[in-house]
């Protein structure tokens with residue numbers, strides 16, 4: 001994964017000719033917790049022999065939009081994920097108001113990445129379905 005500066009269009013706010021951050025598709029908080037488990041590894045889904053030091057990142061969002069999603073990630077970590085891990089996976093902590101913001105932001109990144117970066121489902125009826133889903137997630141993040 002390259003750390004070079006990428007100028008492009010932000011996938012969320014739509015601003016063009018703006019510096020894009022290396023955005024985690026699955027938030028970094030998930031990877032940082034997985035790393036605490038002994039012998040955990042991150043692998044390329046399409047090439048299982050390729051190991052990553054960190055989760056998959058893409059030049060997707062501008063700094064401002066990264067910060068916008070970051071607040072949902074921090075809230076999710078503090079109000080749900082860390083409590084869940086402290087309970088040793090025995091039960092789920094209570095949901096908090098706003099948990100849907102985190103879930104939708106992750107779902108949108110996954111669908112956006114699949115549709116517009118991997119260009120999946122080209123020339124299939126599934127493409128339209130996923131495009132509508134992506135639009136619905138996108139609108140929900142705003």
Ligand SMILES: [Zn+2]
Nearest residue numbers: 010013062065
């Ligand atoms: Zn943006």
